[in-house]
Amino acid sequence: MSEDSVKSEVEFVTFSAGDQSFSIEITQVREIRRWSPVTALPHAPNEVLGVMNLRGSVIPIYDLAARFGLGQTPENPRNVIVVAMHGGQTVGLLVEAVSEILSVSRDQIQETPDIRSEMARQSITGVIPIETGMTRVIDLGAVLHQAGRTLQ
Amino acid sequence: MGNPILDTFFEETEELLESLAEGLESMQGAEFDKEIVNSVFRAVHSIKGGAGAFKLNALVSFAHSFETVLDEVRSETLELTPQVMHTLIRSADHLTDLVDAARSGRTMPEDVSAGFLSALEACLGEGKIEAVDAWDNFEFAAVTLDIAPIEEPGEAAPEAEAASGSQAGFTIAFKPHATLYANGHEPALLFAALADLGQMTTTVDLSRLPEWDDLDPTVPHLSWTIALRTDESEIAVQEVFEFVHGLCDLVISPLADPTPPPKVEPVPVVKAAPVAPVAAAPVAAPEPSAPKAEAPTMSDRAAAAVAALKVKADKAEDAEAKAPKATLRVDLDRVDRLINAVGELIINQAMIAQRLQDMTTTRDDDLVMHIEDYRLLARDIQEGVMAIRAQPVKSLFQRMSRIVREAADATGKAAELVTSGEGTEVDKTVVERLADPLTHMIRNAVDHGLENREARAASGKPAMGTIKLSASHRSGSVIITVRDDGAGLNRPKILEIAKRKNLVPADAELSDSEIDQLLFMPGFSTAATVSNLSGRGVGLDVVRNAVTALGGRISIATTPGQGTEFTIMLPLTLAVMDGMVVTVGGQTLVVPITSIIETIRPQPSDLHRIGTDETLLSIRGRMIPVVDVARSLGFPSPDNLAAPLLLLVESESLGECALVVDGVQDQRQVVIKSLESNFGSVPGVSAATVLGDGRIALILDPDAVAGGRTAGMHMPNILSNAGRTAYANV
Numbered sequence: 001m002s003e004d005s006v007k008s009e010v011e012f013v014t015f016s017a018g019d020q021s022f023s024i025e026i027t028q029v030r031e032i033r034r035w036s037p038v039t040a041l042p043h044a045p046n047e048v049l050g051v052m053n054l055r056g057s058v059i060p061i062y063d064l065a066a067r068f069g070l071g072q073t074p075e076n077p078r079n080v081i082v083v084a085m086h087g088g089q090t091v092g093l094l095v096e097a098v099s100e101i102l103s104v105s106r107d108q109i110q111e112t113p114d115i116r117s118e119m120a121r122q123s124i125t126g127v128i129p130i131e132t133g134m135t136r137v138i139d140l141g142a143v144l145h146q147a148g149r150t151l152q
Numbered sequence: 153m154g155n156p157i158l159d160t161f162f163e164e165t166e167e168l169l170e171s172l173a174e175g176l177e178s179m180q181g182a183e184f185d186k187e188i189v190n191s192v193f194r195a196v197h198s199i200k201g202g203a204g205a206f207k208l209n210a211l212v213s214f215a216h217s218f219e220t221v222l223d224e225v226r227s228e229t230l231e232l233t234p235q236v237m238h239t240l241i242r243s244a245d246h247l248t249d250l251v252d253a254a255r256s257g258r259t260m261p262e263d264v265s266a267g268f269l270s271a272l273e274a275c276l277g278e279g280k281i282e283a284v285d286a287w288d289n290f291e292f293a294a295v296t297l298d299i300a301p302i303e304e305p306g307e308a309a310p311e312a313e314a315a316s317g318s319q320a321g322f323t324i325a326f327k328p329h330a331t332l333y334a335n336g337h338e339p340a341l342l343f344a345a346l347a348d349l350g351q352m353t354t355t356v357d358l359s360r361l362p363e364w365d366d367l368d369p370t371v372p373h374l375s376w377t378i379a380l381r382t383d384e385s386e387i388a389v390q391e392v393f394e395f396v397h398g399l400c401d402l403v404i405s406p407l408a409d410p411t412p413p414p415k416v417e418p419v420p421v422v423k424a425a426p427v428a429p430v431a432a433a434p435v436a437a438p439e440p441s442a443p444k445a446e447a448p449t450m451s452d453r454a455a456a457a458v459a460a461l462k463v464k465a466d467k468a469e470d471a472e473a474k475a476p477k478a479t480l481r482v483d484l485d486r487v488d489r490l491i492n493a494v495g496e497l498i499i500n501q502a503m504i505a506q507r508l509q510d511m512t513t514t515r516d517d518d519l520v521m522h523i524e525d526y527r528l529l530a531r532d533i534q535e536g537v538m539a540i541r542a543q544p545v546k547s548l549f550q551r552m553s554r555i556v557r558e559a560a561d562a563t564g565k566a567a568e569l570v571t572s573g574e575g576t577e578v579d580k581t582v583v584e585r586l587a588d589p590l591t592h593m594i595r596n597a598v599d600h601g602l603e604n605r606e607a608r609a610a611s612g613k614p615a616m617g618t619i620k621l622s623a624s625h626r627s628g629s630v631i632i633t634v635r636d637d638g639a640g641l642n643r644p645k646i647l648e649i650a651k652r653k654n655l656v657p658a659d660a661e662l663s664d665s666e667i668d669q670l671l672f673m674p675g676f677s678t679a680a681t682v683s684n685l686s687g688r689g690v691g692l693d694v695v696r697n698a699v700t701a702l703g704g705r706i707s708i709a710t711t712p713g714q715g716t717e718f719t720i721m722l723p724l725t726l727a728v729m730d731g732m733v734v735t736v737g738g739q740t741l742v743v744p745i746t747s748i749i750e751t752i753r754p755q756p757s758d759l760h761r762i763g764t765d766e767t768l769l770s771i772r773g774r775m776i777p778v779v780d781v782a783r784s785l786g787f788p789s790p791d792n793l794a795a796p797l798l799l800l801v802e803s804e805s806l807g808e809c810a811l812v813v814d815g816v817q818d819q820r821q822v823v824i825k826s827l828e829s830n831f832g833s834v835p836g837v838s839a840a841t842v843l844g845d846g847r848i849a850l851i852l853d854p855d856a857v858a859g860g861r862t863a864g865m866h867m868p869n870i871l872s873n874a875g876r877t878a879y880a881n882v
Contacts, residue, residue, distance in 0.1 A: 039848040040739060041834050042785035051831065051840060053848050056496040058840045060831040089830050 010109075012102045012128070014135045015082060015095040018070025021135040022095070023102060023128065028084045028140055032098055035079040046072070049094060054083065061092040067143060068120060086140040102135065104128055109137060161202045162255050163481065168195040169248050173550045176241050184232060192240075193222045199247065208254045211247075214265055217272045218243050224276060239271045245554050321350065321382050321407035322389055327375035332399035339376070345392045350382025379407060484580070487540050494530070494537045495823040501530045502844035543583050545623045545632070546574035551587065552594050556619055559598035565605065567598050567617040576623035578630050582702055582722055586632070589695040593634045593718055594619060596692070601636030601716055611713065613637065629704075629746065632720040640712040643667045650676065668708045672696045700855070703729070703744075703838075721746075731841070731851065733818040734799070737787025740849045741813075742822055742841055747854045749800040749808065751816060769798065769810045776800070777858075778810045784857050785836050801854045809858045824851065 012023035013032075038050035038061050047067040051058050061081060065073045073079060073094055081092040109126040123142040127134045175192035178185070200215035221240070224230035246268045253260045324346070328339060346352055360373045367373075380389065389404055396402075505523050553569045560567040578586075602608075602617035609615065620635040643664060650656045650670045662670070670676060674693040692706075699706045704722035723729055723746070731742035732751075752771070759778065760768045767778040778798065782788060798810040822841035825848075827834055838853035 037847065039840075039850065040787070041831075041850070042787065042836050043834070048831075051827065051848050051850075053842050053846055056492060056499070056825070056842065058825045058827055058830060058842075058848055091830060 009103050009105055012104070012135070012137065013082065013098065014100055014102050014130070015080075015098040017073065017093075017095045018065030018068065019096075020068070020070065021099065021130070021133065022064065022138050023135045024082070024084060024138050024140060026101065028086060030083040030085055030090065033081045033083060033092070035077065035081060035094070052081075052092065054090065054092070057090060059083070059090045059092050061094055062143065063094045064138075064143075065094075065096075068123070069117075084140055086144060089144065091140075091144060102128065102130065158206060161206060162251070165199050165202060165251050168199050169244070169251060170547055170550065171195050172199075172244050172247070173553075176237075176244055177550075177553070179232070180237055180241070184228075186226070189222070189226045193219065193226050196222060196247070199251070203254070210260060210265065211250045211254050214243075214247060214250055214269065217269055218247060221272050221275050230275060236275050239275050241557065243268055243272060245557070248554075322380050322386060323403075323405050323407050324378040324380060324389065325375070325401070325403040326378065326393075327401040328372050328396070329399050329401070330370060330372055332396050333372065335396075335399060337396050337399065342392055342396065343376075343378070346378060346380060346389070349384045349388060349392070350380055352378055352380040352382075354378050375401075381407065482540075487537070491537050491541065494534050497530050498534055498823060499842045499844070499846070501526055503846055506844045538579075539577075541580045542577035543580045544575050544577050545583060545586075548583050548587060548590065549574050549621055549623070552590060552621055555591050555594045556598060559595045560617075563599055563604075565598060565602050565617055566615050567602055567619055569594075569619050569621060571621045573623035576625060576630060578623075578722065582630070585698060585702055586720075586722075589698040589720075590621075590632070590634070592692075592695050594621070597634055597636040597638070597716070597718075601638040603639045607639065611639075626721075630722045632722065633717055634720075635715060635717040637715040640714060640716055641668060641671075641708075641710040646670055668710065671708065672706070703746075729822060729824060729851075731820065731822045732799070732816060733820060733822075733843070733849065734816050735814040736812075737782035737785070737814070739785075739787055740817070740843065740847070741781075742849050742851045743799060743801070743811070743813075743854065744838075744851065745819065747801045749802055752798050752800060752810075753796075754798060771800075771810075774808075776808050776810050778812060779858050780812045781852070781857055782812070782814075801858070811852075811854065811857065822849075822851070 011026040013026050013029050014021055014023040016022070033054075036052060038052045040050040041048060041060075044050070047063045049061045049063050051060050063073050065071060073096060076096070079094060079096060080098055081094055082098065083090065083092050085091075109128055111126055112121055112124050113127075115121055123139050124136045125139045126137045128137060172192055172195040175188050175195065178188050179192065196215050196219045200212055200219060203211035203215060218240075221230065221236075221243075225232055225236070225240075230236065246265070250260055250265070326339070326342075328337075332339075343352075343354060355377045357375045357377070358373075360375075362368075362373065382389075386404055386406075393400070393402055501523075505527065508519065508523060549571045552571070556567050556569040559565075597619050598617070601619075603611070603613075605615055608617065618637045620633070620637075622635075623630060623632050625631075647656075647662060647667050647670070650667075650673070651658050651660070653676065655670065655673050655676060656662065672692045672695075676691055676693070696706050699720050699722070702722055704720055706721075707719045708716065709719070710716040730745040732745055732748060734741050734743055754769055754771070758770050760770065760775075762768055768775045769778050770776075778796075796812040797815060799813055800808060800810050802808055822843075825840045825842065827837065827840050827850075834850075836853055836857045837850045838856075839851045840848050841851055843849050
């Protein structure tokens with residue numbers, strides 16, 4: 001990696017789920033949608049709420065708070081779904097609210113400290129300090145992969 | 153592959169191979185028909201030509217030999233004995249292999265080709281196939297014009313040849329249209345102008361010249377081939393013909409092959425050439441040539457051109473011979489995108505219609521009518537788009553005759569394939585994904601189905617075994633059957649093997665149909681010795697899985713001593729299906745109509761509890777297991793279990809069983825959406841669809857739901873109730 005790209009700016013979409021701040025790189029985000037009812041899937045793990053129709057595609061919706069063990073996101077009309085792409089898969093993440101678009105240079109992203117929770121360590125690639133504390137950068141692949149494994 | 157021209161070549165070659173197989177097949181059946189032989193010859197010739205352009209030498213050399221034999225057949229110097237026919241068919245198979253090899257950049261082992269080559273040579277008797285000349289040899293009946301009007305080419309002034317040291321030059325195929333003469337042009341003047349550019353040899357094709365009495369002086373009958381040796385550029389040559397552009401067929405190509413005697417005539421001879429037409433048809437300048445004139449000859453001549461051009465000429469020729477429907481090659485992705493969009497359109501239409509129905513305040517009859525038109529149009533578009541993907545099973549069936557030949561050769565049995573319903577159209581994906589299972593079934597039919605020669609003779613059957621392959625449409629499904637006229641299934645032996653392999657318990661008593669079903673069990677193979685043909689242990693279970701994956705089913709029927717019939721039932725298209733929309737545990741689900749036998753609301757007295765939480769339904773004197781769909785999907789169970797609404801379904805794993813549902817909403821066509829692309833497979837659910845209100849409904853997989861009852865028991869799914877009971881007793 002060249003000196004330039006280390007210094008270069010990266011943009012993140014930050015949002016809150018289970019009263020914590022999370023973020024994913026903006027390039028992975030396709031759109032942000034209003035909450036609409038989903039169709040439940042049989043034998044699905046807790047964090048998989050079901051599937052919804054996104055202009056003809058069937059996309060699974062994950063409850064991000066439940067995914068990180070922060071309890072199910074309470075039903076609220078203000079909840080939003082962050083539609084994200086990962087490796088050809090389109091998925092929706094249910095979050096409480098989208099906060100802001102954060103522009104940081106790469107060296108501002110700190111590695112996840114050695115925390116005890118295996119799941120959190122694997123699914124969070126780093127943390128970024130922000131005014132109100134910090135935001136957790138999600139590894140979307142890990143989130144999806146583990147949920148998928150639970151289903152098997 | 154990255155080379156679009158090469159891609160096109162392979163696409164065209166595929167079509168040519170198809171027409172080759174087709175032609176050979178009709179040659180086999182019918183009387184000697186020159187047209188058919190010609191079409192076969194042309195197919196091989198075109199492949200060779202195209203292959204030459206891409207320097208696919210293995211392909212060229214084999215096609216050349218093949219073509220040589222076909223030419224002998226065509227000219228009736230070689231009799232079409234069954235032996236020769238066999239060689240031709242096998243050669244066509246090999247040609248297909250060579251094309252495949254060339255396509256994937258592999259090379260075929262030399263000795264394989266050598267075997268086929270020697271078989272071809274054997275047909276000709278004294279090894280008449282001369283060294284391959286990629287640039288072709290032309291055998292059209294042409295004569296050279298000389299001062300003496302007509303003379304065989306070979307006899308013409310050979311000493312002149314040496315005169316030319318120059319290799320450069322052009323072959324010019326020139327065929328004037330009637331309009332050329334009508335506009336006052338004169339070929340003689342054109343030739344004279346050409347002669348100024350260098351040394352040239354002119355041959356005129358008189359083959360289309362009719363009898364004097366039949367001669368229509370206003371129609372041109374003559375065409376010429378000119379070998380011009382010149383240092384001038386092609387542009388200079390084109391300039392000569394500038395004024396007759398569009399008034400004649402003109403192919404100018406580099407003088408390709410310097411080795412065959414390009415007869416270089418002294419200039420005076422050439423000058424004489426123009427006189428010839430006048431001599432031949434002195435009545436009028438217009439050169440006669442029947443419009444339906446034998447294009448092949450002309451095209452063959454043009455074939456002196458670069459091979460790429462040659463393919464084109466042959467294409468045109470094919471077009472003339474068959475006048476096929478105009479077709480368009482379209483990238484499959486585009487079609488699929490269109491299909492997706494149309495699916496959306498249908499859903500969108502349904503949503504609007506539903507919304508309109510909900511708006512009870514004002515009723516606008518016009519609007520209702522327009523929406524109805526919209527619905528019909530959307531349906532039309534959908535059908536049209538689906539038709540794009542539909543393909544006749546013909547190509548698939550054609551491949552199977554090769555499988556029969558190979559299997560028959562390998563087992564030493566005599567077998568023939570009889571097909572019917574080749575025109576039946578199925579979704580392209582189905583055609584593609586059916587190839588492997590069908591191949592397997594056909595091989596099985598020859599290997600296991602047919603008896604050996606002695607056994608056939610003993611039971612008074614003809615030595616030639618027959619495999620019947622047929623396709624037909626039946627009420628929204630495609631039925632494909634594979635039938636052999638062999639001995640039928642040996643049920644005691646099947647049961648014995650199944651017991652020996654511990655597929656069923658040793659004391660199991662199975663009904664005939666249950667024994668037949670054992671064939672579909674994983675790891676079952678009846679072949680006493682493992683042949684390289686079938687019996688590799690991957691047997692009919694693989695076939696069954698492939699068919700199930702396509703949303704179809706397979707069944708088996710056998711009559712001892714008369715044969716076995718496999719029936720595959722497939723949906724017409726993979727994109728939409730008819731479904732019954734039901735409610736289960738508060739969720740809307742879709743059940744494929746094809747699996748539903750009937751819906752019933754039984755009397756409480758017909759339901760019998762067995763064990764703690766199992767229920768059986770007695771219907772028409774039989775006991776059928778009742779499956780609580782909600783529970784097996786992990787939804788809250790309905791509270792009407794005492795008097796439930798039941799869907800009687802036929803499942804592969806359990807036979808008939810009854811699914812408990814809360815209610816039936818509707819029956820409609822649904823667009824199938826994959827769950828796997830964004831999520832993964834979900835047990836009990838085969839796919840999803842979008843309902844009229846835009847919400848997603850899951851499509852139930854009755855087999856999986858029914859089978860889910862026993863998931864914890866590690867029971868082979870294939871066993872039906874009797875077998876399962878027996879198993880449980882072990």
